[in-house]
Amino acid sequence: MLVDAIVEAIRLAVTRIPDDVVSALRKAYGFEESEIARFNLENILxxxxxxxxxxxxxxxxxxxxxxxxxxGVESPYLRGLEGAIVEAARRATREVPLRPNAVDVLTGKNSGDNTGRFVPVVHWELAEGSEIEMAVLPKGGGSENCSALAMLTPGEGWEGVRRFVLERVRECGGKPCPPVVLGIGVGGGADLSLSLAKRALLRRVGERNPDGRIAEIEAELLEEVNSLGIGPMGxxxxxxxxxxxxxxxxxHPASFPVGLIVQCWADRRAFLRIKPDGRVEVWQ
Amino acid sequence: MAVRLRTPLGGEDVLNLRAGDVVHLSGTVYTARDSAHRKILELAGKGELPLDLGGAVIYHCGPVVRKGCGGYEVVSAGPTTSARMNRYLEGILSLGVRGIIGKGGMNPAPFKGRAVYFAFTGGAGSLAAKSIKKVREVLWLDELGTPEAVWVLEVEDFPLLVAIDANGSSLYGR
Known part of the structure; x- marks a missing residue:
């Protein structure tokens, strides 16, 4: 039953683009003047x-x-959850269907079912209580190839973040399937900055960081990225x-890590909650 | 107005196209990504390539496919990032390939005087699949896996944008 619900969440994520993303794409279509930009946005829609x-x-x-x-550490569904996620990946691959995307790094052999060493990728967080919340984010390779890490010095600071992000987006051009969504993690260490950046993509398009100072930086950076003129599909x-x-x-006082995760226009995600009585909610 | 073309493409078909033109392509396209390019070039080098790529169109694509009772069906099949295949471009064009479909663009220089680069919208795999009428054949599926195998697809009125023309003019980075 749990496996069924996870399969449904995966299906929802890959077949239905979230409403907030679609409305941003429609707005972009109305805003673009070039015929070529509109050709691409029309195909997307x-x-x-x-x-x-x-x-x-x-x-x-x-x-x-x-x-x-x-x-939630008191959830009766915690035991066996990892196995259920792996089984759901296999079933979704057959049933949705998905493209098998897990390849052995030494032999180049595709496992054929989207499972393998550390795949599917699961980020665990333990919490108080008896509910389990789960987000599924199917992450495309073309956009992930544009993701990057910068270990800035504290002297470079936020101005360095701005320069690094703009330079990286410019360099990647049409490769990550723009219009993109950028997830940025600042601080922590090299690893944490990148995982925060990926987690940031779970927020809805248009939803700002609750800290007003960070929200302001997000809005400024968005405007600057859009002034690069790369446009839909580069x-x-x-x-x-x-x-x-x-x-x-x-x-750390000596470090200023910046993780950048580039997400394509198909900013896919779905969520799932398992109640202590076994009821499951799936939404986007 | 869209130009309608059918594979195999002749020299004059592609030399007349200009960056920005819309083409509706019908006929056969061969999917190929990183591993398939290596395989094709390796076999061609030994004179053992089981395909005639003269006038052919290569599609940088790793489709989602479903196996039904009537054979394979393409479910979703948009383009992958072409820049990864820049390293094989000269080799693949020298086999007589006249067109490459992908996304994100490629080095324009090797296209000069012989071939064009068509763009289809990345991520629009469900729309692209509407133009794919049939899977004719699949090569090296067991060895390369679904995304990297060569899928020989029959397409009809596949709407493409000429993004790099045979003069080397490109829509990218303008």
């Missing part, structure tokens, strides 16, 4: 409709299945990013 109506993956890169789990235009999300952690 058509693909979104076809995916939703036919319950088929909008993008053929159904990604690396990445889960963020916040598990063929020029006003919309290079749909949103910028920043999460922070305290840093």
């Amino acid at each position: 058509k693909a979104v409709e076809i995916g939703k109506d036919g319950s088929i993956p909008v993008c053929q890169d159904t990604g690396t299945l990445t889960f963020f789990v916040r598990a 063929m020029g235009g006003r919309t290079t990013a749909l949103d910028v999300k920043i999460e922070v952690a305290h840093r």
